[in-house]
Each structure stands twice: as structure tokens, then as C-alpha cells.
Amino acid sequence: MTRTVVIAGASGFIGSYFTRRFLEEGWQVRTVGRDVSADAQWHDDGGITKSLDGAELLVNLAGRSVNCRYDERHRREILDSRVLTTRALGRAVAACAEPPRTWINSSTGTIYRHADDHPQSEASGELGTGFSVDVARAWEDELAAAVAPDTRKVALRIAIVLGAGGVMSPLQNLARLGLGGHMGPGTQKFSWIHVEDLFRVVLFVHQRAELTGPVNAATPYPVDNRELMSLVRQSMGVPFGIPTPAWLLEAGAVLIRTQTELVLKSRWVEPRKLLDAGFAFEHPTLADALNDIAKQVPKPSLP
Template sequence: MTRTVVIAGATGFIGSHLQRRFPEKGWQVRTVGRDASADAHWNDDGAIAKALDGAELLVNLAGRSVNCRYNERHRREILDSRVVTTRALGRAMAVCAEPPRTWINSSTGTIYRHAEDRPQSESSGELGSGFSVDVARAWEDELAAAVVPETRKVPLRIAIVLGTGGGVMSPFRNLARLGLGGHMGPGTQKFSWIHVEDLYRTVSFVHERPELTGPVNAASPYPVDNRELMALVRRSLGVPFGIPTPSWLLEAGSVLIRTQTELVLKSRWVEPRKLLDAGFTFEYPSLAGALNDIAAGTR
């Protein structure tokens, strides 16, 4: 019997990777999104329910990029793209005769506070404050509100995802090539990350282990600080040095390139305690290995 996974928000970097990897393991993939090729679209609850009915796993990745200035319009788009889509999936799941037994819904490691003192696990982590945290809370609250008794719902608190073709590393790599690849701000802020292949493996692992409930952190067990991050980026590119960028200059530059300094200055120290305790092993535990893989794939 063919196993079916429904991927919502499947056209981005992560969704494209999952769409490729699941069929390699014998899965059938159905998609929900705005793209013309999607099996169901967000404005059609009936089509979403049809795509979900009889599927084994739902993975929701829908969400507008946060790489922008947080003006009023962008804040609303960022929130709605996460909460409204999760709500639509909940409505569709409620009318399925055979809903998926696992619903893995994206969340973010940014839900935790700025942490340079200790790692933030699922049980001991402290939630932060501010717009990004408010969005993450609303996202997880919407998942919790969905009434689907037969389905295990898991918010996956994902760290920054790295991989060939992913846009997250491009600004760091470009700065390094220009000789500006030194540390950013104080350089002590933690950088939690996960390779996109390990994220796919995490999704599969969580689905196959019904004992994993509640939020799950998806991050490498070996985060680095910003100084080490930029040193590794330079090394992967063969760039011998990089000029540091002070916080005030980052703030000025972020206005010009229409993004937020939070993306590089917030200290994200996300510990994947549930995964480690359940026996998950990372294919790319070290950032050096992940960056070498990415560099090899982009040459």
C-alpha cells in the first residue's frame, strides 16, 4: 500500500527538498499551496480535505519569508500566512473520514528568548518576547486549537535551515567574498541551525515515533557563535579574512536592504533534547561539514 504525505507550502526551499526526498523512499506526495500545480489551493477547503483524506502524514511549511522590514503590512502578511493556513488545514482535517495520523506543523526556534547563557530545550527553554515570538505563539496556538482527536499534532520548532539552493546563507557568503565576512555585532550570539537533509530526516523520525508529543526542536546539537559561523563561511569559500560589522552599521544596512537585524543579532540557542533522547542521529551534526556540503553543491 502506497504511503501518502501531504506537504502544505511545498514550493519553497524546504518543501522542494521534501517533495524530492519522500518519493525516493516510496511515498506519494500531494501538495497544498498557491502554485498552479498544487493538488489543492488555500481558498478551497473541499479540495484540501480531499487531499488530506487517507493520507498518513501532513507536513505544513506554509509561511511568508521573514526576511523583510517589519512594517505594518509585512507583519500582517507574516502572521496571516502562518495562522490562516494552519486554520484552513484544521477545518479540512475535521471533515476527513480518515485524517492523517500525524500533523507536523512548522514553528520556529525563534520562539525562545535571546540566550547566550544556556541552551533552550523543549522542557527548560524560556519563551521570548517581541513580534517574532508573538507570531510563533499564535502559530502554535492555532495548531493546538484544531479539533482532530485521531491525529497527533507536533509543532516543529525549526532552527535556521541550511542547504544547497537555500537563501539563508547567501548574504553571509556574499559578505565574505567582499571581505566583509567578519563577526556581526558582538559575535557572541549563538547561531542554531539544521541541514535541510536532517530536517527531512527529523520529519520522518518524528512521524514514526508516536511517543514524541508536544513541541519538538529541530536543530543541530552543535550550534556555534557568530564569530565561528563567519570563520567557517570564510573557510568554506577559501577567503582568508573578513572585516567585522558593528551593530550600528548592521542596523543602517538592514534599512537599505529591507530586512531586520534580529535575523543575525538574536542569540538562538536551540537544543534538540527530545530528538537526542529518542535516539535520533544527525547526518550533519557539525556546521563545518554542512557548509562544505553546501559549497560542494554550489560549485
Template sequence: MTPSTVVIAGASGFIGSYFQRRFLQEGWQVRTVGRDASADAQWYDDGAITKVLDGAELLVNLAGRSVNCRYDERHRRELLDSRVLTTRTLGRAVAACAEPPRTWINSSTGTIYRHADDHPQSEGSGELGSGFSVDVARAWENELEAAVVPGTRKVPLRMAIVLGAGGVMSPLRNLARLGLGGHMGPGTQKFSWIHVEDLFRVVLFVHGQLGLSGPVNAATPQPVDNRELMSLVRRSMGVPFGVPTPSWLLEAGAVLIRTQTELVLKSRWVEPRKLLDAGFAFEYPSLAGALGEIAAGHSDPSLT
């Protein structure tokens, strides 16, 4: 039997690297679209992208510049273009395919919802927020919606913060090592997250569930607040104490290390209602279990 083919766009990050390994382990043929010379097609070559996509079963787009930066004019443009223009390029390529992918799962973000510390935000009842990050997320999803690709089901995946051997875990663990792993700001802000393995399983699940349409929230049903997050990070590393960081100091520090305090101070409370209603079972529903697995090194893509 010929293996099914998945095309991963934006496959060079820690999520993309993990996905490549896991799809291969599951018996898929993997093709990639990216900026690296090692990719099967580069972003500037529509014809090559169409060729890579033609006959594929699934397209997973993970492209997008890291949000861990200051939101100056240059970075704002890069953040927007790296999401919207790549999605637009994929839309042209899918439309040109003789045999287009059956499913197109496009990254989006749980940050599209408002600062929520009162109740969770589901796909049906969640309230969209305001500000630059939300504007980018809206533009990202609008570009996917605008793609005219008959025969291809398009699903924006509103991902919470993804935990694994990379991404947000590196700076949090570094803070804990330095003794600065206490709660940040008020410590009551919600932290919605998902383990990278569960994110991979969500992608397979959504692909197989033809009735799932529209935005899908990818987040564990057990979010924590920032105080508990940092406590569990310290515990997973055997660090007994961490100095709390007040909001004013975070603001000053963010300027120095050229990032945004929104990444830790916004209360993200994302509910995966569609996944739960469809019967998806999380392998890592609790943060303690997820951090223990990450500390053991099992989610490092370099380890097989």
C-alpha cells in the first residue's frame, strides 16, 4: 500500500521538527515547504509548491515568525507577512493542484480571544480580543477563509502555547535555574497550553473527523494560572524556590531582552470544546504530567 503523504509548511521549528519525526513513525510520507535549501519546495516557487502538494492527503501549515520579539514596525510587518503571505501562497498552490489535499490544517492562535480570567473561551462562545496580536490572528484566519480550494476542508487550529523540548519551555526553565522562577505579575492570569504530542494527535484527529469544520481550539482542558505554572516548572527541575517578578519589572526586563510582556501577562483561557465533544482524549491533560515527560527528554525530536 502506498503511504499517505503529508506536506508540512514551516517545518524548521521545534513543532515542525517534532511533526516530521512523528509522521514518519506513523508511516506517512513527508514533504516540506520552507525557506531552507533542504525543503522540498521554497516559498518563492509557486510551481514547486503545487508539485509538492499535488496528490498529498494532508497539508499542515506551521509557518510564522516567532512572537518572541518587540512589536516595533519592522517586527510587526514580519509577524503579519510570515503568516498571511505564506497562507496566501499555499492557497494559490492548492487551487492549482489536480489532486489537492483532502484537509488543510492552518496554524492559528488561542491569543485571538480576549484577556479572560472570568470564564473559558470556546469556539462557539469565545469573545475575540483586540490589539496587534489579535489583528494578526484575524488576518491569518481571514486569509485561510479567502482561499478558494474546492474539495479541500480548511481548518484553522487555534493553538494554545505548545510545550515540548523547545519553544516557551527554554526561557521558563532558564528563569527557574537562575532562581527567578516565581510567579509573574499577579500570578492569577490563566495559562492555556498543549503538549506537542497531543498537538500532533489533534492534527491526525481533525484530519480524520470530517464533521469538524471552522476554528478548532487546540488546548488542554486543564489550564493553570501563572503561579501554578511556575511552581510546576520549578518542581520538574528540582528547584525549591523562585523569586516572583512584579509587572513593572517585567515591563523593564522585556525591553532589555526585546520581547513583549503580553506573552506572560495576558490571561489565555482556551477551551477545546469541539475536540471534547468529538471524543478526543488528551494523552497529557495535566501540566505536572506534561512537564515530567518534557524533563525526561522524551519530546526532544533529536531523540528517537
């Protein structure tokens, strides 16, 4: 019997990767999104319910990119793209005659405070403050509020996802331009996960009914920003990189319409539940992950 997964938000970097990998693993894939190519669109509750009915697994990756300035319009778009889509899925799951066994809903490791003193696990981690944390709380609250007695709901607090695309593209571009030095103090922690390991985490969580509540999805071996940029340069074959002080990052962020939080916040996320359950990372160290990713990216030509 063919297993069916529904991926909401399948058109993005992670969603596209997941779609390909689930198909390679023999799953039937249905999608929910804004594109006309999706099996169901967000405005169609009946279509979403039809897609979910009889599916084994629901994976919600929907959410507007946070790589922008946090003005009023973008704040509303970021919040709504997470909360309202989760709410729509909750209505659809409740209406299913045969609802999914597992609902894995994206959340973010950014929910934890700026941490440069010790890692933040699911049990001992301290939640932070500010807009990004407020969004993460609202996101998880919406999942918790969904009425789905026959569906196990898991909020996956995902660290920065690395792969051929996504966040790697701007970092690699900086390295190519000789600007791949450390950013700000360089001591801020960088928690991350390879996109293939994130896919494997989703399957792992689905297969283990004992995993409930929020689950941190991050490698157990984070690095600081200084080591991150050094390894990016090495993987790209670039011998040097000029550091960028915090004041210059602030000025540059305004010009390119983004937020310095994305590189200056110290994210130290510990995947305690995954480790205790026996999950083994395929790409546990950043050097290995970046070398794997670099194989898919042309190296710059140097004089």
C-alpha cells in the first residue's frame, strides 16, 4: 500500500527538497500551497480536507521568508503566513474522516533567547523576547489549539537549514566577493541542520510515537560565526574574507532590506529529544555538511 504525505508549503527550498526525497522513498506526495500546481490552495478548506483525508503524514513548512525588514506590512505577512496556514490545516484535519496519524508543523529554534552561555534544550531552554519569538509562540499556540484527537501534533523547532540554496547562497556570495569574514563579534552561536538530516528527522519523528511536544531539529555540533565563515570560505576555495563589524551590518541591512538578527543573534539549540531517542545525524559537523553542499555549487575562479 502506498504511503501518502501531504506537504504544505512545498514550493520553497525545504519543501522542494522534501517533495523530491519523499518521492524517491516511494511515498505519494500531495501538496497544499498558493501555486495553481498545488493539489489544494489555502483558500479552499474543502480541497485541503480532501488532500489530507487518508494521508499518513502531514508536514507543514508554510511561512513567508523572514529575510526582509520588519516593517508593519512584513510583520503581518510573516505572522499570518504561519498562523493562518496552521489554522487552516487544523480545520481540515478536524474535518477528515481518516486524519493523518502525525502532523509535523514547522517552528523555529529562534524561539529561544540569545544564548552564548549554554545550549537550549526542549526541557531547559528559555524562550526569548521580541518579534521573532512572538511569531514562534503564536505559531506553536495555533498548532496546540487545533482539535485533532486522532493526530499526534509535533512542533519542530528548526535551526538554520543548510543545503544547495536557502541561506547558503548569500554566505557563498559574500565569500566569492572576499567579504566572508566573521560578522559582528564572531562569537555568536550558529545552530544549523543539513536539509537531508531535516528530512530524516521528519521521518524519525513520524515513526516514533513517544516523541511529543516541541522537538529541536539541529545538529549537536553548533559553531560560532567566526568558524562558520571560515568553513564557508574553505568549502568554496576562497583563502580570505574581510570581517564585517556590527555597525556596518546594521547599515548594510537597511540597504538590502533585511535584519541583522539573522546573523547576530546567538542561536544555541540542543536536539536533546532526538539524541535521547537515538537519532544519528548523517551530517553532524559543519565541515562535512559544507563540503557536501559545495559539491553542488561551482567554485569561484581565482587569479
